[in-house]
Every structure is written in C-alpha cells, then in structure tokens.
Amino acid sequence: MAIEVRIPTILRTYTDGAKAVDATGATLEELIGDLEARHPGIKDRLVDAGKLRRFVNVYLNDEDVRFLGGLGTPVSDGDTVTVLPAVAGG
Template sequence: MAIEVRIPTILRNYTDGAKAVEGGGATLDELFADLEARHPGLRDRLVDDKGLRRFVNVYLNDEDVRFLGGLDTQVSDGDTVTVLPAVAGG
C-alpha cells in the first residue's frame, strides 16, 4: 500500500500525463519530497519557502490540510491526497 496523490490537469506535465501517482512518507512534506524524486519539478509547484503555496489546495482524504497541520500533516498508507489549483482572481 502507498499513498495515492491525485494530480490536477495543469500539473500532469510533471507526471507524464498521469491523473494519480503514488508515494510514501510520514508527513505531507516527506510525501512531496518522495514524489519529487520521481517527478522533478512537481514539489516546486506545490510548496515555496513559506510552506504550501497560497493558490494550491491540498486535501488529505476529505479535509483541507490547511485545517490539519499543513506540510506537517501526518499521512499513512491507504490515504488519498488530492491537489487542486485554487480557483481565484480579481
């Protein structure tokens, strides 16, 4: 078992077009680092030096990780992480 990460259309150029990829780690931060090893460039689209990028939504199962622990949120095998670009503008 691993953690399934669902990738939005706009980031699938980092995953060879895959809608979902798998990874591992004890926290979201570790999971993203693990993904980066196989999908270079992806982590940079999700995280900046202050943490999760402001216009990216990340969900652990059915919860927005901003309401959990952000990048320190604990994850485990069998979880599903969903990435959605925020829909926003002026």
C-alpha cells in the same frame, strides 16, 4: 502500500499525463519530497519557502490540509492526497 496522490491537469506535465500517482512518507512534507524524487520539478509547484503555495489546495482524504497541520500533517498508507489549483482572482 502507498499513498495515492491525485494530480490536477495543470501539473500532469510532471507525471507523464497520469491523473494519480503513488508516493510514500509519514508527513505531507515527506510525501512531497518523495513525489519530487519521482517527478522532478513538481515540488516547486506545491511548496514555496517551506510553505504550501497559496495557489494550490491540498487535501488529505476530504480535508483541506490547511485546517489540519499544513506540511506537517501526518499521512499513512491507504490515504488519498488530492491536489487542486485554487480557483480565485480579483
């Protein structure tokens, strides 16, 4: 089993257009590492200098991972990780 990762429109260029892809890992950081191995280039759009980018929201099931453990958040089989671009501006 794996973890389903839901990909927003803007990042689907990395996933051949797929809206959701599978990946594995024990933490969000490992999961993103595995995503990068399968879809090179995607990590840089999510992580900068070892932290989640300000411009993206990452959710574990229903919860924003910023309120959990950030990149260190544990994930397990059957979880769903959703990536959404933050909607913000000035």
